[in-house]
Amino acid sequence: MNSISTKNAIVYFNSEVYTEINKYIETTKPSKIFILVDTNTHDACLPNFLGQIESGNIEIEVMEMPNGEEHKTIDICTGVWEALSEYNADRKSLLINLGGGVVTDLGGFVASTYMRGISYINVPTSLLAMVDASVGGKTGVDLGALKNQIGVINEGEMVAIDTSFLDTLPSKEMVSGFAEMLKHGLIFDKNYWNTLTHLEALDISDLDQLIYDSVVIKNKVVTSDPTEQGLRKILNFGHTLGHAIESYFLENADKTPLLHGEAIAIGMLLEAYLSTKTCGLSNEELEIITNGILKTFTKVKITENDQKAIINLLKYDKKNSHGVVKFVLLEAIGQPKIDCVVSNELITEAFINYNN
Known part of the structure; x- marks a missing residue:
């Protein structure tokens, strides 16, 4: 290799x-x-x-x-x-x-x-x-x-x-890392996404190559934009809400903390829904993304009170500018769009869709 x-x-x-x-x-x-x-x-x-x-x-x-x-x-x-x-x-x-x-x-x-x-x-x-x-x-x-x-x-x-x-590595940790690999497919390479979501056709020996492919994708992005002024922001797909969810579950004693990948999987599901409302992602591709992620990740109950607290945490996201929360969303699988602004009402709608 x-x-x-x-x-x-x-x-x-x-x-x-x-x-x-x-x-x-x-x-x-x-x-x-x-x-x-x-x-x-x-x-x-x-x-x-x-x-x-x-x-x-x-x-x-x-x-x-x-x-x-x-x-x-x-x-x-x-x-x-x-x-x-x-x-x-x-x-x-x-x-x-x-x-x-x-x-x-x-x-x-x-x-x-x-x-x-x-x-x-x-x-x-x-x-x-x-x-x-x-x-x-x-x-x-x-x-x-x-x-x-x-x-x-x-x-x-x-x-x-x-x-x-x-x-x-425990299997739970392997699953957590898989979320970032799925993200690389969604933001950069539809063929890679398709491969990852049909792993039943692969042997475990293929994992080394898939890891290599993920590193290649990330490296192409960060080499072209090392200080995250533009393109590198696409690596944050799923992370705006995902990090807020991870933080909320980490700081609340009555919640079971989520691994990074578990939180990012939820964030990608929510932000894929937001993409259909603001960036033209088709409902067909939303269904493909949802099914692809839920093959591996189990849904987590997020109550109305949880949602309000999570939305409040968005103000700390590092991509924000001048007090405005900026999302990375998808126009299609493999076609991200940076610096998207979304209303809190639409985020709440995404949570309702997720819970349902």
């Missing part, structure tokens, strides 16, 4: 991963290597990873953070910064982020800000991180329950995707 060149880095796959990491270490000779893991990847992924890393005489320190979106916070960043300082990390140190989207987002942010920036490598271990979180240089943490409010765009030295780590 060929590597993929991004704007400032390279994405390597499987057989190339450890060769390239070891080559990078030998060439750049970092003063020290730090590996950030969470409680899950510490046990499930770290032993295999360390067994294939050739560091020579360079010291390796492992730093562990709690797993879960609720720990993607500045407080955890502070703990990692302090650990780096305590272990005498300098500007020639290397941070390797071995984990899912929380680890790669937070670790990338820590590296980008420690001593005004040290080198980092992302080694994504979840499907979500492989196809989305580790590619494109977005780093950051949540502000309370508000998703990714604090961060910078700064690519690491490389992304190293070893799909064997997926063997350690």
Whole structure:
């Protein structure tokens, strides 16, 4: 599987991963290597990873953070910064982020800000991180329950995707990552969408190629618009409402928190409906999208009170401008439209349609 060149880095796959990491270490000779893991990847992924890393005489320190979106916070960043300082990390140190989207987002942010920036490598271990979180240089943490409010765009030295780590992943996490792959089809490639929604015709061995195809799609978008001034916004389809739903379910004790992909699946269903009302998406394609997503994702009950609170959270979305909420919607499958404005009444109508 060929590597993929991004704007400032390279994405390597499987057989190339450890060769390239070891080559990078030998060439750049970092003063020290730090590996950030969470409680899950510490046990499930770290032993295999360390067994294939050739560091020579360079010291390796492992730093562990709690797993879960609720720990993607500045407080955890502070703990990692302090650990780096305590272990005498300098500007020639290397941070390797071995984990899912929380680890790669937070670790990338820590590296980008420690001593005004040290080198980092992302080694994504979840499907979500492989196809989305580790590619494109977005780093950051949540502000309370508000998703990714604090961060910078700064690519690491490389992304190293070893799909064997997926063997350690619970099925629920695999499903969560699949939502981002579906999104890539909806915003960029109808044929890819069709392939993903007919997986019964595929073998599990096809997954590597599908992951590769998703990375190619995301890379094409972010390479043409690295700082999200225009085209890169299309990657937010399903995320305007999806992030608000994820935040609401995360901060309410009487709700069961949703995984990122579960919330984004709901967001895509809602925003597909909005697309039929404002962008000309046909009812036929709405039905195709709805059926395609509900093949994999179970609907979640969202009450009228929930809806009001979720709509209120939209004001914090990062795409907003001058107090106006901006959506990414679809004119057709594979044809997104950015900067769409939608009334709260229409959003409520979308929720009613979803519940029915």
